[in-house]
Amino acid sequence: MAGLGQLERKVMDVLWDSMDEPLTGRQVADRLPDRAYTTVLTILERLRHKHLVERTAAGKVHRFAAVASRETYMAELMVEALGSARDRSAVLVRFAETVSAREASVLREALEALSEGSDGSST
Amino acid sequence: MSLYIAAALLSAIAFVLVGPMSVRLARVPWVTQSPRAAVALWQSVGLSAALATMGAGLCVAVERFHAGFIGGVSDLFDGLVDGHPLSGLGLPDALGLTLAADLGVVVLGVAISVIVRTAKARARHRRLLSLVSTDEPRPSGTVMLDHASAVAYCLPGLRPRIVISKGTMGLLGSDELAAVVAHERGHAIERHGLVMLPLTGVADLFRWVPYARVAPKAVAGLLEMAADDHAARHHDPRSLARALVSMATSSITPSCAFAIASGAVPQRVHRLLNEGRSSKRVACLAALAAGAVLAIPLSLMVAL
Numbered sequence: 001m002a003g004l005g006q007l008e009r010k011v012m013d014v015l016w017d018s019m020d021e022p023l024t025g026r027q028v029a030d031r032l033p034d035r036a037y038t039t040v041l042t043i044l045e046r047l048r049h050k051h052l053v054e055r056t057a058a059g060k061v062h063r064f065a066a067v068a069s070r071e072t073y074m075a076e077l078m079v080e081a082l083g084s085a086r087d088r089s090a091v092l093v094r095f096a097e098t099v100s101a102r103e104a105s106v107l108r109e110a111l112e113a114l115s116e117g118s119d120g121s122s123t
Numbered sequence: 124m125s126l127y128i129a130a131a132l133l134s135a136i137a138f139v140l141v142g143p144m145s146v147r148l149a150r151v152p153w154v155t156q157s158p159r160a161a162v163a164l165w166q167s168v169g170l171s172a173a174l175a176t177m178g179a180g181l182c183v184a185v186e187r188f189h190a191g192f193i194g195g196v197s198d199l200f201d202g203l204v205d206g207h208p209l210s211g212l213g214l215p216d217a218l219g220l221t222l223a224a225d226l227g228v229v230v231l232g233v234a235i236s237v238i239v240r241t242a243k244a245r246a247r248h249r250r251l252l253s254l255v256s257t258d259e260p261r262p263s264g265t266v267m268l269d270h271a272s273a274v275a276y277c278l279p280g281l282r283p284r285i286v287i288s289k290g291t292m293g294l295l296g297s298d299e300l301a302a303v304v305a306h307e308r309g310h311a312i313e314r315h316g317l318v319m320l321p322l323t324g325v326a327d328l329f330r331w332v333p334y335a336r337v338a339p340k341a342v343a344g345l346l347e348m349a350a351d352d353h354a355a356r357h358h359d360p361r362s363l364a365r366a367l368v369s370m371a372t373s374s375i376t377p378s379c380a381f382a383i384a385s386g387a388v389p390q391r392v393h394r395l396l397n398e399g400r401s402s403k404r405v406a407c408l409a410a411l412a413a414g415a416v417l418a419i420p421l422s423l424m425v426a427l
Contacts, residue, residue, distance in 0.1 A: 005253045012254050050250060073251045074270060080248060081274040081286070103389055104372040110392055111368045 004043075007035070011043045015053065015066040022056055022063035126192060129427050130182035130219070136420050137175040140168050141334035149337040155394055156402040158348040160409035162318060165342050167413040169325065169334060175420035177226050182427075183219025187212075192427040229328070237324035245280050252284060261287065262304045273373045277307040279316020294373055299366035302358040309353025315346045344387040351391055352401060364395040 014031045015023065029040040044064050047053040056063050145168060148154070154161035178192075185195025199220075212220070252266055261267040265285045268274070273290040277283055285307040287300075295303065310316075322339040329335040354363050371388045394400055 009254050052250070052254070070255055074255050074268065077248065077251055077255065077268065078270055078272060078274065078288075081276050081288075082272060107368045107372060107389060107392060110389075110396070111365060 004046075007039070007043050008047060010035075011040065011047065012052065012066060012070075015064060016070045019066065019069055022065035024061055024063055028064065126182040126186040126195070126427060129192065129423060130179040130186075132423060133175040133179035133182065133420055136423075137172045137179065140172040140175070140416065141332050143333075144168065145334040145337055149341045153405055154345065154409065155348055155390065156400070157406035157409055158345040158352065160406040160413070162342055162345050162349070164409045164413040164416070165338050165345075166318075167417045169321075169338065171416045171420055172334065173226070173230065174417075177223045178420060178424045180219045180221070180223030180226065182424075184212075184216045184223065186219075187216055192424050233324045233328050234321065237320060237327070241320060241323070245278060248278055249280065249284060252278070252286065256286075257289075259289075261292070262300060264308070265304060267292075273370055275303050275307060275370065277310040277315070279311070279314070279319075283311035283316070285311060290373070291370070294369050295366050296362075298359065298362040299369070302354050302363040303366045303370075305354035305358055306350045306363060309350035310346070313346075313349060313353070315350070318342065318346060344390070347387055347391060348394060351395060355395065355400070360395040360400070364392045367392055367395070 010032055011028060014028050025041045025044060026037065028044065029035060029037040032040060044053055044055075048055055048064070052067055053064050054067050056065070148165070148168065154164070181196055181199075182192060185192065185199050188195040188198040190198055252268075255268065256266045257269045259267060259269070265287050268286060268288045270288045271290045272288055273294045275285075275287045275291050277285055285304060287304070291303070292300065319339070319342065322342055325335045326339045351360075351363060354360075367388060
């Protein structure tokens, strides 16, 4: 499974490097020299099934492109992580939510008291 | 007549549990001294209220058998099996039965839909993570995102993922980073995602019930404290407190952030800096209360 995940990532990297121009399966395979053409096609189909890759037909040739850029997916993850998404709690448990400006100043004071305290104990 | 009284009692119990008691429980400060037991208490309040409500409906529905609660319910099932469940059913019986059955069906339906929706959202998140995460050096057992904002979180699931961003690596010292990773590992090991799951469903469906409004937030805060305790077992709690303050104040976005700001972070920092963080006595009390809350409606139903 981990191997397949790695391979999906490599294929996506190839497609992301060529966002302006959709690639044929052959072109993708050429950029992954250590992988067989049929393997690359299988991976492309898998990614298409997961709605990460879209296929367009120009004549007899099928071309593949990433549905969205790497940055878009990164942004999606960060929106969920920094989260105003309403059902965020269903997706993940986050270390620290953002605090208000007033809470922030109170916390900074607590932090200063903390470092003074630890300085005092160490000397 | 006695089952009608039981129905009234059970309804009253359910009402008190999801209303005044939930509001009260969300405000008491001592529960933070034993977050795990307090989470169990919240769970038993919700479960007990659901059982009491269904029990009340069933009481009304089986009164006509004059066989007590257990006997009446078994008569009702006999009727179901024989294929004439509704024979001799009056208006109150039908209403009671409908209430009990509807609540059961609705709760089951919501449970399934929440589980499916959550599983889908997590699967997508996990898939995107595996595509955009970087292979750069990072604490073992974590996934790293190449992003300047400081985030650290646990994506629950069969194999939970602990995610940190490059911004977090830059913001925190090594002690602090280790404490944060231990905190997230606490969420993963204790399966906090599973605890939140039913509460998320309840919050969506019964928004007019105080329990559904206050429980998810209260339990989320308690789970953070439970994870803090987990981290504090192997790391200096002060490192975790420092990390918490740095992370919480690293991304203040003036206008929109207030909406999601909650009291949990200051409370957690305060808690980490105090020695008397956890108390066995509070844990015992909360566990006893959790048992009692469940036992009251159950014993009422069995006794009749």
